[in-house]
Amino acid sequence: MEGADLAGKLLSPWLVLVLGLILLPSALGVNLGVSEIYLKVLVKTLQWATIRIEKGGRKESILNSASVGIIERDESPMEKGLSGLRGRDFELSDVFYFSKKGLEAIVEDEVTQRFSSEELVSWNLLTRTNINFHYISLRLTTVWVLGVLVRYCILLPLRVTLAFIGISLLVVGTTLVGQLPDSSLRNRLSELVHLTCCRICVRAFSGTIHYHNKQYRPQKGGICVANHTSPIDVLILTTDGCYTMVGQVHGGLLGIMQRAMVKSCPHVWFERSEMKDRHLVTKRLKEHIADKKKLPILIFPEGTCINNTSVMMFKKGSFEIGGTIHPVAIKYNPQFGDAFWNSSKYSMVSHLLRMMTSWAIVCDVWYLPPMTREEGEDAVQFANRVKSAIAIQGGLTELPWDGGLKRAKVKDTFKEEQQKNYSKMIVGNGSLNAKSD
Amino acid sequence: MGAAHSASAEVRELEGKTGFSSEQIEQLHRRFKQLSGDQPTIRKENFNNVPDLELNPIRSKIVRAFFDNRNLRKGPSGLADEINFEDFLTIMSYFRPIDTTMGEEQVELSRKEKLRFLFHMYDSDSDGRITLEEYRNVVEELLSGNPHIEKESARSIADGAMMEAASVCVGQMEPDQVYEGITFEDFLKIWQGIDIETKMHVRFLNMETIALCH
Numbered sequence: 066m067e068g069a070d071l072a073g074k075l076l077s078p079w080l081v082l083v084l085g086l087i088l089l090p091s092a093l094g095v096n097l098g099v100s101e102i103y104l105k106v107l108v109k110t111l112q113w114a115t116i117r118i119e120k121g122g123r124k125e126s127i128l129n130s131a132s133v134g135i136i137e138r139d140e141s142p143m144e145k146g147l148s149g150l151r152g153r154d155f156e157l158s159d160v161f162y163f164s165k166k167g168l169e170a171i172v173e174d175e176v177t178q179r180f181s182s183e184e185l186v187s188w189n190l191l192t193r194t195n196i197n198f199h200y201i202s203l204r205l206t207t208v209w210v211l212g213v214l215v216r217y218c219i220l221l222p223l224r225v226t227l228a229f230i231g232i233s234l235l236v237v238g239t240t241l242v243g244q245l246p247d248s249s250l251r252n253r254l255s256e257l258v259h260l261t262c263c264r265i266c267v268r269a270f271s272g273t274i275h276y277h278n279k280q281y282r283p284q285k286g287g288i289c290v291a292n293h294t295s296p297i298d299v300l301i302l303t304t305d306g307c308y309t310m311v312g313q314v315h316g317g318l319l320g321i322m323q324r325a326m327v328k329s330c331p332h333v334w335f336e337r338s339e340m341k342d343r344h345l346v347t348k349r350l351k352e353h354i355a356d357k358k359k360l361p362i363l364i365f366p367e368g369t370c371i372n373n374t375s376v377m378m379f380k381k382g383s384f385e386i387g388g389t390i391h392p393v394a395i396k397y398n399p400q401f402g403d404a405f406w407n408s409s410k411y412s413m414v415s416h417l418l419r420m421m422t423s424w425a426i427v428c429d430v431w432y433l434p435p436m437t438r439e440e441g442e443d444a445v446q447f448a449n450r451v452k453s454a455i456a457i458q459g460g461l462t463e464l465p466w467d468g469g470l471k472r473a474k475v476k477d478t479f480k481e482e483q484q485k486n487y488s489k490m491i492v493g494n495g496s497l498n499a500k501s502d
Numbered sequence: 503m504g505a506a507h508s509a510s511a512e513v514r515e516l517e518g519k520t521g522f523s524s525e526q527i528e529q530l531h532r533r534f535k536q537l538s539g540d541q542p543t544i545r546k547e548n549f550n551n552v553p554d555l556e557l558n559p560i561r562s563k564i565v566r567a568f569f570d571n572r573n574l575r576k577g578p579s580g581l582a583d584e585i586n587f588e589d590f591l592t593i594m595s596y597f598r599p600i601d602t603t604m605g606e607e608q609v610e611l612s613r614k615e616k617l618r619f620l621f622h623m624y625d626s627d628s629d630g631r632i633t634l635e636e637y638r639n640v641v642e643e644l645l646s647g648n649p650h651i652e653k654e655s656a657r658s659i660a661d662g663a664m665m666e667a668a669s670v671c672v673g674q675m676e677p678d679q680v681y682e683g684i685t686f687e688d689f690l691k692i693w694q695g696i697d698i699e700t701k702m703h704v705r706f707l708n709m710e711t712i713a714l715c716h
Contacts, residue, residue, distance in 0.1 A: 159644060160560060160620060161698060167564035168597050168704050170554035172533060181536075470553050 100273050100425070104401075107424055110208065111400065117205050179372050179464070180471050181407060216422050224269045224421045231265035232318070236325040238262065243328030255329035256307045263303040270402075271425040274301055281432035282306055283391035286357040288350075290383060291393040292455055293365035294373040295404040296413060297420070298395055301428060308363035309333060309353065313340055319413075331359065347386055354388045361391065366448065369468040372405040373397050376456040377468040381444040384451070389435045392451050394459035398427040409471065431458045516588060520595040530594065534587050543584035544568075559644045563623050568593050572622050579628035599703040614690070616698065621689050631683030634664050667692060 086099070238258035245251040267274070282305065283289040289308060291298060302308060310332045314323060323334055333353060339345055353359055366379035373396065384390065397404045402423025406416045420426060433454055438447045456463040513524050522530065537551065538544045549555060549565045558564065571577040573596070574589050582589070596619045600612045624632045624640055638660040645656050667684055670692055684692075 160563075160623060160640065163558055163560045163644075164564055164567070164620070164623065165597065165704060167555055167558045167561065168594070170552050170558065171537070171549065171564075172530070172594070172704065174552050174554040466553065 100268075100271060103271065104273060104425060104427065107401065110212075114205060114208060117202060179375050179377065180409075181372065216424070220271070221422055224271070227265055227269035228417075228421070231262050231269060232322065234265065235259075235262035236322060239325045239329040243325075251329070258329065259303060259307050259326075263300050266300050267297075267304050267426075270297065270420055272297075272301065273425060273427045274304060275429045276305055276432070277429065278432045279305075281391065281434050283308070283361040283393070283432070284389075284435075285360060286354055287361045287389040287391050287435065288354060288383065288386065289361045289363045289391045289393055290366050290379070290451060290455075291363070291395055292373075292376050292459065292461070293367045293370050294395065294397060295370060295406045295420075296416070297404065297426070298365065299363065301395065301430065302363060302393065305430070307360050309360045310363055311335075311350070313337055333362070343382060347382065350386045354386065366452075367468045369471055370406045370408060371468055372407075373399070373461070375462040375464050376452055376459070377464050377466055379448040379452045381448050384438065384444045384448045387438070389437050390447075390451055391435050392433040392455050392458075394431040394433065394455045394461075396429050396431075396459040396461070398429075401425040401427045404428070429459075433458055516591055519588070520591045521598055522591065522595065527591065530591060531587060534590050543586050544590065545584045560623075560640070563626075563640070563643065566626075567619065567623055570622055572628065573619060597704040599705065613698070616703075617690060617693060618686065621686050624684075631685050632689070633683040634660070636683075637664050 235258065238261075239255065242251060242254045242258055245254070289302070291302065299308075299310065307330070309330070310326075312323075312334060314320060314334045314336055323332070326332055327334060331353075333349060335346065335349075350362060353362060364383045366383045367377050368380050371377050402420060402425055404420065404426055406413070411419065436447075436451055436454070438444070442450075453463060455461075510524075513527050516522070516527055517524055520527075534544065537548050539548065546565055546569065549568075555561055555564070566581065567573055568585060568590070569581045569583070571580045571582055573593055574582060574585065575592070576582065585593075596616055600609055600616075602609060604612075621632070622628075624636055626636055626639070638657055641660040641663075642653070642656045645659075664684075667688070670688075
């Protein structure tokens with residue numbers, strides 16, 4: 066009894082604190098400013114740490130920016146690279162060019178580096194981001210140890226509790242709301258439940274989100290597209306407005322949440338088998354946006370998580386549905402925590418735990434003006450246009466490669482395109498050579 | 503890199519052998535680990551993970567060059583099954599820009615090394631000569647992606663080029679003199695006086711550590 070008494074005494078003030086400081090403000094959408102203070106303290110500490118590292122003097126301990134890379138690639142197009150030596154035996158010289166290109170690709174290729182976390186320029190006191198971990202000074206190590214203690218012993222339990230509360234509230238809340246008859250009250254309540262729970266979950270990551278251009282927030286009956294870095298992208302967008310989510314039905318905890326959510330709000334969940342049938346998917350989505358009262362659909366056209374330094378190919382399927390597209394750019398600040406989910410390295414649960422033991426998740430969300438498909442533009446061109454807009458706004462580089470390359474190999478059709486270009490050039494020359502003979 | 507002390511002795515040795523700076527070696531080591539999947543050696547299959555390389559028409563020859571015993575300076579012919587980091591760096595060093603501040607002899611030597619690397623790429627059976635068959639093989643590979651080009655055109659291109667090479671190396675031939683193939687000396691003759699340095703080097707950046715504040 067004594068033990069239970071004690072536990073009760075310890076828990077109740079804590080619970081009251083949690084309720085007052087987190088749950089109520091989340092429901093009302095009010096920000097108490099605790100995160101801002103926390104972040105300011107964090108930034109000052111990290112600046113101090115960086116200065117100490119520099120003073121430490123050892124050059125190896127400073128990371129080089131990954132975007133600089135190790136080689137300066139020769140970006141000149143194939144024609145220029147191949148010309149010049151053409152007076153002589155042309156195949157011999159072309160082999161020079163291709164072996165150089167091949168070696169550049171082996172040393173550093175643009176695609177696979179997008180599937181691993183971004184390297185930081187200055188250390189952020191998390192060993193997971195520093196590959197060249199050297200001992201610098203006692204003070205720095207003490208601060209790091211303190212950081213570990215704070216993150217694992219204070220922040221982690223708090224965050225896990227919050228996440229737990231958030232998820233259970235979501236499941237219970239949406240099930241209850243689902244019992245009500247279809248009416249505007251029900252829709253408003255469902256939105257409220259979704260918003261509150263997402264805000265609680267975002268606080269579970271100590272997330273700070275800056276929204277820009279709120280006037281372009283996606284409207285009902287539209288489609289919202291965004292770049293994809295992490296499974297919590299959905300949470301980040303839903304804190305500011307409700308969306309209809311699209312995706313596969315999962316098992317386990319995620320499945321429970323999905324089934325609960327669809328009771329109060331018409332999310333579009335597909336069975337695995339249905340996902341393969343593109344026409345079925347397009348049909349259902351078209352029906353959804355035809356109803357102007359329904360919430361905007363949220364789609365991630367890249368199809369997989371990319372590491373937030375670039376935007377990869379947008380799959381054209383989402384752009385064939387029609388309707389107005391509202392692009393959104395999401396950029397995380399890697400200094401405070403790495404949001405990228407490397408699904409080949411970590412499972413979802415370990416990824417979430419890693420995020421909960423980082424400092425914080427800080428990101429910027431830019432809403433972009435709506436776009437529609439123009440006359441004479443096909444789905445692929447439209448997709449590229451939207452992709453450029455998002456990349457420019459978010460400060461990300463644009464790559465034409467398919468995110469599916471994370472797991473699959475390059476399509477043969479792509480290879481053949483390139484080789485066709487080259488052989489056109491040779492045959493052109495070859496026929497000239499034959500004539501001069 | 504864990505234990506700093508023994509690693510730096512190794513790094514210094516590699517620096518001397520291959521000419522890369524220690525920062526470049528560390529960066530390349532990370533790339534090596536990424537390609538090998540954290541194993542100590544790389545096999546041919548590991549190069550399948552580089553999407554950019556897939557587009558290259560002579561991909562298989564490039565990969566083969568990494569395992570060629572002649573390039574690795576391990577023997578006159580044959581292919582190694584796997585290569586370690588030092589071998590990796592050895593191959594990379596063929597693509598380092600020629601340091602023009604070195605003496606003329608050194609420059610000539612580096613140039614020869616690069617041309618020899620390319621010669622090995624053509625001479626797949628390691629007999630010291632690029633025969634007509636081997637030449638045709640390279641041209642076919644270069645043109646392999648285009649289904650519209652028939653084998654015949656590829657052959658005629660190769661034959662034409664081979665004849666030109668013969669005229670450069672041997673001069674006027676007797677009617678029944680058979681041109682055996684391009685030897686390395688002939689190969690050098692073809693490229694005499696032509697600046698190949700810019701075509702055959704990869705600009706490795708000097709990793710000056712940048713001190714940055716957040």
